[in-house]
Amino acid sequence: MEDLSHLFRLAADHAAGYRRSLPDRPVAVPVDQDALDTAFSGPLPSAPSPPEQVLADLIGAAEPGLVASAGPRYFGFVAGGATPAATAADMLATAWDQFATTAVSSPAAIAAETAAGAWLKELLGIPPSASTGFVTGCQAANTVGLAAARHQVLADAGWDVERRGLHAAPAVRVVAGEERHATIDRSLRLLGFGSDVVEPVAARPDGAMDPGSLREVLRAGSPGPLIVCLQAGNVNTGACDPLREAADLAHRHGGWVHVDGAFGLWAAAAPATRHLVDGVDLADSWACDGHKWLNVPYDSAFAFCAHPAAHAAAMSYTAAYLAGSGGTPAGAALTPESSRRARGFAVWAALRELGRDGVTALVDRCCALARRFATGLSAAGFEIANEVVLNQVLVGFGDDTRTDHVVRAVQADGTCWTGATTWRGRRYMRISVSNATTTEADVDRSVTAITRLAG
Numbered sequence: 001m002e003d004l005s006h007l008f009r010l011a012a013d014h015a016a017g018y019r020r021s022l023p024d025r026p027v028a029v030p031v032d033q034d035a036l037d038t039a040f041s042g043p044l045p046s047a048p049s050p051p052e053q054v055l056a057d058l059i060g061a062a063e064p065g066l067v068a069s070a071g072p073r074y075f076g077f078v079a080g081g082a083t084p085a086a087t088a089a090d091m092l093a094t095a096w097d098q099f100a101t102t103a104v105s106s107p108a109a110i111a112a113e114t115a116a117g118a119w120l121k122e123l124l125g126i127p128p129s130a131s132t133g134f135v136t137g138c139q140a141a142n143t144v145g146l147a148a149a150r151h152q153v154l155a156d157a158g159w160d161v162e163r164r165g166l167h168a169a170p171a172v173r174v175v176a177g178e179e180r181h182a183t184i185d186r187s188l189r190l191l192g193f194g195s196d197v198v199e200p201v202a203a204r205p206d207g208a209m210d211p212g213s214l215r216e217v218l219r220a221g222s223p224g225p226l227i228v229c230l231q232a233g234n235v236n237t238g239a240c241d242p243l244r245e246a247a248d249l250a251h252r253h254g255g256w257v258h259v260d261g262a263f264g265l266w267a268a269a270a271p272a273t274r275h276l277v278d279g280v281d282l283a284d285s286w287a288c289d290g291h292k293w294l295n296v297p298y299d300s301a302f303a304f305c306a307h308p309a310a311h312a313a314a315m316s317y318t319a320a321y322l323a324g325s326g327g328t329p330a331g332a333a334l335t336p337e338s339s340r341r342a343r344g345f346a347v348w349a350a351l352r353e354l355g356r357d358g359v360t361a362l363v364d365r366c367c368a369l370a371r372r373f374a375t376g377l378s379a380a381g382f383e384i385a386n387e388v389v390l391n392q393v394l395v396g397f398g399d400d401t402r403t404d405h406v407v408r409a410v411q412a413d414g415t416c417w418t419g420a421t422t423w424r425g426r427r428y429m430r431i432s433v434s435n436a437t438t439t440e441a442d443v444d445r446s447v448t449a450i451t452r453l454a455g
């Protein structure tokens with residue numbers, strides 16, 4: 001046990017040192033992937049090794065290939081950091097090694113998910129009666145939400161999809177915005193609909209769904225099982241679909257409304273941005289990430305469902321050895337997993353640490369910093385291609401080739417890290433401010449570096 005304390009302390013000391021280094025270390029350094037592969041490779045060892053040696057070897061091999069994506073100047077994709085309490089709680093989840101399958105396998109893990117689920121629903125404006133599945137990421141959350149939708153719309157048509165599958169099932173219409181996230185299509189593939197099922201709805205210039213187009217698409221089809229996918233938070237512009245109007249339209253056609261709100265749903269947690277997701281409570285299912293804007297370590301996301309019975313019908317399974325677990329469906333009964341990580345501890349810890357005010361401040365601060373980026377880069381003479389309504393900024397540096405050059409130069413420079421994207425047929429630098437530790441100084445330093453490199 002002495003040895004174990006020493007080993008865990010080594011890991012914790014390294015982890016703390018790494019976190020302390022994040023504000024100062026280059027965000028990404030040019031990596032020699034072959035050298036990294038070599039450092040990890042070699043023949044499968046035949047003999048055991050002392051754990052301390054294994055840890056030292058792992059750190060030595062991994063260090064040159066780590067990306068400071070948890071740090072304050074990483075603006076790529078939509079990547080959050082990880083709060084101190086959430087990180088420490090996740091370490092405990094690992095050490096406790098609970099499997100959060102049922103309240104029998106880990107009463108504490110299920111209790112943490114239940115409590116964190118209630119807090120999340122309150123913050124996100126989701127009805128308290130909704131069920132919550134703690135999943136790996138928003139990809140999984142979309143799949144769970146759409147599986148619950150598939151169950152219900154087919155059950156309403158007299159078809160038991162869990163038993164009979166989709167062969168010979170009544171046709172299901174799936175209507176989704178042309179600006180939907182790519183994971184919606186993969187969820188539809190996994191659920192047996194195929195991505196061709198989508199009837200696309202045109203977007204407004206900001207990337208949000210055009211309700212007029214939704215009305216036309218809905219009217220053009222025949223009545224029957226219908227799923228409508230909406231989005232809160234376009235990955236390029238941050239724009240949110242007009243949820244109230246779209247959900248009303250979809251419901252008038254008897255449809256199930258699923259909202260992909262991986263990061264955008266957090267707009268509900270701050271009074272200044274809440275209007276962007278007005279009507280969010282009207283949906284039937286929601287998908288949201290914890291590992292993006294809430295700053296919980298990967299992997300962490302939530303599948304909420306306004307119809308807990310449909311949620312459980314789509315996801316639960318039984319086995320002889322699970323009989324008697326009983327009670328309210330939880331854990332594995334609300335996710336596509338069986339044995340699963342106790343994800344609730346880290347989420348509970350992040351929410352307990354931040355509190356409602358802290359979450360509101362986090363959302364407000366990231367949005368303000370995104371606007372600061374836009375102001376600074378616009379003053380330097382560059383094009384801001386979107387209205388910065390949330391935490392996403394699109395920047396143009398002249399023609400597409402030049403923009404791609406600037407992005408590559410910024411990535412190689414290491415002061416900060418941004419990605420690139422194609423928006424309305426043109427290339428842009430994409431900046432996402434989603435980290436709880438980013439400061440005004442970080443943004444200013446990044447604007448200076450980008451301006452210098454673009455010159």
Ligand SMILES: *Cc1c(COP(=O)(O)O)cnc(C)c1O
Binds near residue numbers: 140235
């Ligand atoms: C990130 C994102 C996803 C996918 O989430 P993962 O956590 O990467 O699985 C889905 N939808 C939107 C809008 C996203 O931003």
